[in-house]
Amino acid sequence: xxxxxxxxxxxxxxxxxxxxxxxxxxxxxxxxxxxxxxxxxxxxxxxxxxxxxxxxxxxxxxxxxxxxxxxxxxxxxxxxxxxxxxxxxxxxxxxxxxxxxxxxxxxxxxxxxxxxxxxxxxxxxxxxxxxxxxxxxxxxxxxxxxxxxxxxxxxxxxxxxxxxxxxxxxxxxxxxxxxxxxxxxxxxxxxxxxxxxxxxxxxxxxxxxxxxxxxxxxxxxxxxxxxxxxxxxxxxxxxxxxxxxxxxxxxxxxxxx
Amino acid sequence: xxxxxxxxxxxxxxxxxxxxxxxxxxxxxxxxxxxxxxxxxxxxxxxxxxxxxxxxxxxxxxxxxxxxxxxxxxxxxxxxxxxxxxxxxxxxxxxxxxxxxxxxxxxxxxxxxxxxxxxxxxxxxxxxxxxxxxxxxxxxxxxxxxxxxxxxxxxxxxxxxxxxxxxxxxxxxxxxxxxxxxxxxxxxxxxxxxxxxxxxxxxxxxxxxxxxxxxxxxxxxxxxxxxxxxxxxxxxxxxxxxxxxxxxxxxxxxxxxxxxxxxxxxxxxxxxxxxxxxxxxxxxxxxxxxxxxxxxxxx
Amino acid sequence: xxxxxxxxxxxxxxxxxxxxxxxxxxxxxxxxxxxxxxxxxxxxxxxxxxxxxxxxxxxxxxxxxxxxxxxxxxxxxxxxxxxxxxxxxxxxxxxxxxxxxxxxxxxxxxxxxxxxxxxxxxxxxxxxxxxxxxxxxxxxxxxxxxxxxxxxxxxxxxxxxxxxxxxxxxxxxxxxxxxxxxxxxxxxxxxxxxxxxxxxxxxxxxxxxxxxxxxxxxxxxxxxxxxxxxxxxxxxxxxxxxxxxxxxxxxxxxxxxxxxxxxxxxxxxxxxxxxxxxxxxxxxxxxxxxxxxxxxxxxxxxxxxxxxxxxxx
Numbered sequence: 001x002x003x004x005x006x007x008x009x010x011x012x013x014x015x016x017x018x019x020x021x022x023x024x025x026x027x028x029x030x031x032x033x034x035x036x037x038x039x040x041x042x043x044x045x046x047x048x049x050x051x052x053x054x055x056x057x058x059x060x061x062x063x064x065x066x067x068x069x070x071x072x073x074x075x076x077x078x079x080x081x082x083x084x085x086x087x088x089x090x091x092x093x094x095x096x097x098x099x100x101x102x103x104x105x106x107x108x109x110x111x112x113x114x115x116x117x118x119x120x121x122x123x124x125x126x127x128x129x130x131x132x133x134x135x136x137x138x139x140x141x142x143x144x145x146x147x148x149x150x151x152x153x154x155x156x157x158x159x160x161x162x163x164x165x166x167x168x169x170x171x172x173x174x175x176x177x178x179x180x181x182x183x184x185x186x187x188x189x190x191x192x193x194x195x196x197x198x199x200x201x202x203x204x205x206x207x208x209x210x211x212x213x214x215x216x217x218x219x220x221x222x223x224x225x226x227x228x229x230x231x232x233x234x235x236x237x238x239x240x241x242x243x244x245x246x247x248x249x250x251x252x253x254x255x256x257x
Numbered sequence: 258x259x260x261x262x263x264x265x266x267x268x269x270x271x272x273x274x275x276x277x278x279x280x281x282x283x284x285x286x287x288x289x290x291x292x293x294x295x296x297x298x299x300x301x302x303x304x305x306x307x308x309x310x311x312x313x314x315x316x317x318x319x320x321x322x323x324x325x326x327x328x329x330x331x332x333x334x335x336x337x338x339x340x341x342x343x344x345x346x347x348x349x350x351x352x353x354x355x356x357x358x359x360x361x362x363x364x365x366x367x368x369x370x371x372x373x374x375x376x377x378x379x380x381x382x383x384x385x386x387x388x389x390x391x392x393x394x395x396x397x398x399x400x401x402x403x404x405x406x407x408x409x410x411x412x413x414x415x416x417x418x419x420x421x422x423x424x425x426x427x428x429x430x431x432x433x434x435x436x437x438x439x440x441x442x443x444x445x446x447x448x449x450x451x452x453x454x455x456x457x458x459x460x461x462x463x464x465x466x467x468x469x470x471x472x473x474x475x476x477x478x479x480x481x482x483x484x485x486x487x488x489x490x491x492x493x494x495x496x497x498x499x500x501x502x503x504x505x506x507x508x509x510x511x512x513x514x515x516x517x518x519x520x521x522x523x524x525x526x527x528x529x530x531x532x533x534x535x536x537x538x539x540x541x542x543x544x545x546x547x548x549x550x551x552x553x554x555x556x
Numbered sequence: 557x558x559x560x561x562x563x564x565x566x567x568x569x570x571x572x573x574x575x576x577x578x579x580x581x582x583x584x585x586x587x588x589x590x591x592x593x594x595x596x597x598x599x600x601x602x603x604x605x606x607x608x609x610x611x612x613x614x615x616x617x618x619x620x621x622x623x624x625x626x627x628x629x630x631x632x633x634x635x636x637x638x639x640x641x642x643x644x645x646x647x648x649x650x651x652x653x654x655x656x657x658x659x660x661x662x663x664x665x666x667x668x669x670x671x672x673x674x675x676x677x678x679x680x681x682x683x684x685x686x687x688x689x690x691x692x693x694x695x696x697x698x699x700x701x702x703x704x705x706x707x708x709x710x711x712x713x714x715x716x717x718x719x720x721x722x723x724x725x726x727x728x729x730x731x732x733x734x735x736x737x738x739x740x741x742x743x744x745x746x747x748x749x750x751x752x753x754x755x756x757x758x759x760x761x762x763x764x765x766x767x768x769x770x771x772x773x774x775x776x777x778x779x780x781x782x783x784x785x786x787x788x789x790x791x792x793x794x795x796x797x798x799x800x801x802x803x804x805x806x807x808x809x810x811x812x813x814x815x816x817x818x819x820x821x822x823x824x825x826x827x828x829x830x831x832x833x834x835x836x837x838x839x840x841x842x843x844x845x846x847x848x849x850x851x852x853x854x855x856x857x858x859x860x861x862x863x864x865x866x867x868x869x
Contacts (some may be wrong), residue, residue: 052761081765081766091758099753101748115744121747356692366852368849371848372849497595526708533697537701540686541683541685542687544690
């Protein structure tokens with residue numbers, strides 16, 4: 001069943017077309033990779049999906065409701081969470097607070113109860129606190145909960161971004177180059193974590209990644225973009241052999257070489 | 258008839274705003290800083306002019322050389338102060354958030370205003386008449402005097418000079434390069450700090466010139482005289498598209514004319530608020546200004 | 557059980573400030589009392605601006621405008637509507653004078669806050685689309701526009717100023733308002749919901765993607781800040797007894813900004829800075845000519861001293 005679907009999506013800035021007539025879908029329970037050379041428009045697709053940009057043409061559906069006119073916060077409420085390519089944590093807040101504030105959409109107590117500190121407010125805070133600890137524990141950051149986020153080492157910052165995204169309890173998680181800048185050991189760990197999220201939390205995942213080892217290692221299906229268009233799609237093995245893909249990455253093959 | 262007279266007054270004020278606005282725009286171009294203290298440099302120009310004129314006794318024996326030396330000395334003085342402000346107050350903050358630099362600029366502005374009140378005294382001084390006002394053109398009630406003409410002519414001359422410096426000289430080319438990227442300009446061997454100092458120097462020269470020109474037609478000189486013209490010139494710079502020199506000139510003229518019209522036809526108490534209305538309108542609906550370029554915001 | 561405790565707590569607070577007021581007016585000399593009141597008003601202003609500038613990261617330089625709205629609105633209320641209410645309370649309901657002025661000033665404070673909050677909403681909604689220095693300049697502009705508009709209103713005295721405002725402000729009201737401001741803003745930012753403000757400061761895009769409606773929160777911070785600025789203005793109006801728009805120029809806004817900048821991000825810091833900056837010119841009486849010069853130097857050196865921190869990150 002389709003969870004997320006882009007139908008004939010186009011996005012242009014002035015004269016520049018970043019994404020053109022793109023069709024893309026993520027099925028329920030899938031772990032899909034989105035690859036493509038630099039500047040292919042992958043992150044732009046994420047920005048479209050999460051409502052940061054509104055498509056200039058076409059439509060985006062998530063569980064059959066259109067996302068194209070929603071704010072990012074509304075998209076988040078529907079159950080789409082993301083991480084960012086150039087880590088965007090709440091740097092001066094503690095690790096714990098980063099995960100706490102991400103549970104914002106599950107808070108039901110209004111501002112008055114917050115100001116007046118009613119009992120239900122304390123109960124809710126307690127729940128948020130427990131959940132945050134649980135998530136941090138789950139991704140293996142419980143030792144760092146009191147640190148400020150910007151003091152964490154790079155790998156842990158990426159982990160925290162995932163933890164923060166998970167705190168919104170998404171159905172679909174969009175990961176933007178989660179392995180960028182990691183060493184091989186950290187990449188192994190990361191792959192395990194992604195697979196665990198997918199398996200244990202039953203979250204569908206779409207990830208952008210340059211590292212082929214990561215993509216080929218965990219994705220069920222891979223989509224390839226170039227110049228804002230989808231050029232290939234299939235299992236990792238199929239995609240690797242696709243002529244168009246090779247061309248996009250390596251340039252045109254010289255005949256009889 | 259009335260309208261044409263207003264237009265003449267407006268153009269005269271507008272060229273003053275344009276001169277000050279150029280300083281805002283150039284500094285914003287190279288530093289992305291709203292140099293709040295720029296209006297006070299204009300005040301200092303008028304103040305220095307006053308003291309130099311009194312010292313040289315220009316009022317008693319006016320001569321071309323003396324008038325010119327009053328203008329040049331006070332311009333030079335302001336230029337150096339502008340460079341000093343940049344060196345000691347803004348340069349240490351170049352890597353800091355832009356708001357920190359803005360707050361510092363506000364601090365410098367307050368320092369110049371209040372320090373000015375301490376040193377020069379809060380009472381207005383009367384600028385000695387360097388040039389005597391003469392009517393040079395009269396048509397029914399419309400009067401154009403030599404000072405208005407001079408303000409316009411000198412402003413135009415200075416603007417062309419500036420344009421020539423920025424577009425044709427080596428230093429100008431360096432300024433344009435720095436306004437794109439400090440790092441890249443530094444990598445190709447442009448002395449970024451010197452270029453920025455030079456930018457402040459040029460901007461302050463123009464502001465000082467504006468200060469003296471204003472004092473010719475409106476001889477009351479006091480330490481707080483720079484606040485409002487400074488703010489309005491800033492609005493002019495935003496209106497024309499901040500960072501764009503042509504825009505600053507056009508913005509200055511529009512501000513001058515529209516302001517004179519507002520106080521002439523609506524109410525003079527709303528004159529100062531009007532500038533802010535324009536500012537907010539521009540910021541909300543066309544933040545790039547009349548001549549500025551926009552690019553998509555990158556995430 | 558809990559609600560009974562809360563009511564008791566409120567009564568205790570009221571009693572505390574009531575007796576504090578009594579005690580201080582008896583034993584403290586009027587000069588010190590006045591400084592105390594100014595300090596308290598500045599604390600309210602600084603904390604309310606802290607929510608906007610330091611917590612939410614939306615740099616506003618128009619706080620004095622909202623202060624002016626509150627000051628004039630409340631003064632208008634107590635001066636024009638007040639006497640009517642007073643005769644209604646004392647003659648029809650047979651309240652003692654004390655209760656009558658209690659209610660009148662209470663209403664005046666609420667009206668001041670609400671009108672300022674309304675102004676905050678009207679200003680905030682369009683302006684908060686801007687960022688950084690443009691936002692700062694636009695709020696400054698709006699502050700000045702509010703001031704000029706009041707200057708042109710003849711019902712509140714226009715350029716002559718608003719005279720003969722009844723003196724209602726005392727330590728009781730001051731204490732209540734400082735406590736109220738502190739509690740509302742403090743409780744807000746120390747909760748998960750309130751951490752949304754901080755999240756916006758840290759990274760607006762990321763905050764929005766985590767489900768926080770950033771526009772709502774930014775405007776919200778602005779409205780709450782304006783509310784308490786209005787209350788502060790009302791207290792000032794009923795302390796001085798005279799209002800002129802010249803006390804609400806953008807210099808006033810900058811003074812409040814300096815308190816917040818000096819105090820760092822915490823509420824305690826802002827409050828302390830507000831107190832220090834109120835006391836400083838009083839302590840340095842012989843220095844009074846240099847007051848504004850010292851002020852600007854403090855601002856410059858403060859920013860330069862922080863430059864080191866920014867360089868390292």
